[in-house]
Amino acid sequence: MAFFYLVMYIPARYFINMEFDSFTSLPLITRISLPVLACFLLALLFHFVPKAYHKVGVPYVVERLTYHGGHLPVWNGLMQFVSAVVGLLGGLSMGKEGPAVHLGATLGSVLAVRAKLTQYGVETMLACGVAGAISAIFQTPLAGVLFAFEVIFLEYRQHFVLPVLLSSVVATFVSHYLIGPMNVFDINALHHVTLSLELLAACLLLVVMIVLLVVLFFHTQKMAWRFSQISVWWRFSIVALFTALAASYLPESLGIGYGSLSRLLVGDLFVYALLVLILVKTVLTAVTIGLGIPGGMIGPAFVIGGIAGVFVALVFGVEADNIALFALLGMAAMMAASFQAPLTALVAIIEMTQSSAAIVPALFVIVLSCLLLRVLFHQESIFVERLKFMGMASSMSPFRRHLRQHKVSSVADEVMVLAVKIPLEQVKDLASSMVNYVVFKTDGRWYWVHRAHILEALQNLDIGPQAWLRFDQDVGVMDLRLAVSCEGILQIDEPSSLEALLGWFQETRQNDVLIRLSNATYCVVSKHRLDQFLLKHDD
Known part of the structure; x- marks a missing residue:
């Protein structure tokens, strides 16, 4: 000035x-x-x-x-x-x-x-x-x-x-x-x-x-x-x-x-x-x-x-x-x-x-x-x-204002990022984890799966050798691509607010998204979880 x-x-x-x-x-x-x-x-x-x-x-x-x-x-x-x-x-x-x-x-x-x-x-x-x-x-x-x-x-x-x-x-x-x-x-x-x-x-x-x-x-x-x-x-x-x-x-x-x-x-x-x-x-x-x-x-x-x-x-x-x-x-x-x-x-x-x-x-x-x-x-x-x-509004609706005031963390689920092939000992540690979802990246695409499904696959070892079992320097590892049925998921950077996230869901018609947060960690947001949040806070 x-x-x-x-x-x-x-x-x-x-x-x-x-x-x-x-x-x-x-x-x-x-x-x-x-x-x-x-x-x-x-x-x-x-x-x-x-x-x-x-x-x-x-x-x-x-x-x-x-x-x-x-x-x-x-x-x-x-x-x-x-x-x-x-x-x-x-x-x-x-x-x-x-x-x-x-x-x-x-x-x-x-x-x-x-x-x-x-x-x-x-x-x-x-x-x-x-x-x-x-x-x-x-x-x-x-x-x-x-x-x-x-x-x-x-x-x-x-x-x-x-x-x-x-x-x-x-x-x-x-x-x-x-x-x-x-x-x-x-x-x-x-x-x-x-x-x-x-x-x-x-x-x-x-x-x-x-x-x-x-x-x-x-x-x-x-x-x-x-x-x-x-x-x-x-x-x-x-x-x-x-x-x-x-x-x-x-x-x-x-x-x-x-x-x-x-x-x-x-x-x-x-x-x-x-x-x-x-x-x-x-x-x-x-x-x-x-x-x-x-x-x-x-x-x-x-x-x-x-x-x-x-x-x-x-x-x-x-x-x-x-x-x-x-x-x-x-x-x-x-x-x-x-x-x-x-x-x-x-x-x-x-x-x-x-x-x-x-x-x-x-x-x-x-x-x-x-x-x-x-x-x-x-x-x-x-x-x-x-x-x-000019045919424009001078203020936003209370609904949009409410969304702008909340970050993605309000509806996000924490995820654990793993390699495609993980040691069996690390798989066993998932049993004590509080994180429900696991994500991994292969061939340039992200996939996600519920932690419980990986643990179920591990229990099948009691029946006999599994197709997903691999050995790396005499260490048993699990190939996640073969062990569980995984769904692909798109990954985006953290939106500025829930309003921007809702706009992304409406534009892409996706049901879930993997979000890279500003601190280099990841989380998953589902459209269903966002809808529940909106209904809960609907005045």
Whole structure:
């Protein structure tokens, strides 16, 4: 995340000659040229890169978690990195937080796969990557943890909490050390908030405004999604045109928008254009992301909500010292309503202000905004809506989740690996063994047999010489191929979870399988034993 930040900051500072995300300071021709050039480069990149690598962002992370066990390809992550840097430097209305989530999730997934972790380990590492990414970008460790649970997993995973917390805290320390304190918004700590009827009325107006903005944000994107099959050149040209027009007449809408909100909070108020800025920023971000530009929505959502909060404060004639409170309330409500992440939004503003004074009004606007969107407009998170539009589920069934949480050892029978020809003394030792099954390999194939059948064959020696009896240096040995009737069995490496094992049984239509575990030992799993496990745990 520090490298991602520096790759954007250094070119902006030393080549474009501006502070990152401060496009209003640039000459008009530069402001117009940057988004046009960025869209051209992105269209060129998408044209030559295979379509399999075009999928990026938070919806893609949720998709891979739901349908592919959380395995994220490295090349999609690289595509996200390059395209996000180009778009952000070009002033497109998008955020860096969504790409950061994809990069963090990819890192966690790759490390888990390289370490050959189980499905539980893959999901844990993915959650650690997401939480670490958000923590590094905002330097809000608790908000990073909650974001991973509320937005990516769509549920709280108690058994993930400790490693995810550790990842989040370490990421914050590293971000502080490499980048320094990131005061995204120049907001002083709120020491006291007086609850009054005027505050309640202002909060109600803010809730109505936020809900309408989120509906506009959602429906504009849904309209843009319908053009997803059109050539990338046409789609990105439309984004370039819209952004160039915004750069000409309202440059405050360019980029993420942190700079514009910061100026509002220090008293540089352009009230006459405030409502226009809110609407333009909302539509421009929705069109940019909806037409396929690989950027994030979290940062712009924060900015839109913050500006809406400032607007409401000015409508009610709030004192300048309290305008920051309404900006925070708007940021929290917009984020919570857009991504259905109420606790993430609440904790984020607490960590940013290092104060709990705004908890009561923040909870009021957050909860009411989320409820109104769900009840009146039936809107889920924008990421969930995107997956629904693509015909995909955003979460897995309880049955699949239950299977993912269990390893193969839950249904496995231990086996003893023997040579094809074994000394009779070793055969006799099988009588005291607690292992029921024996496996051996011959002619490149694995065979398995119950231990009792081998012991029965040994007892036949009392009748007379057997066809399976051989002598090796005057030592009697049993040839298992001749002594017992053996069944062939396929051998696979240990699956990541019972879900993967069930999928293997359904695909191959086998009844039994020999599994090589990570510690180089073997076990046998039968389809019947797996079915018994599923019936036993069926709720």
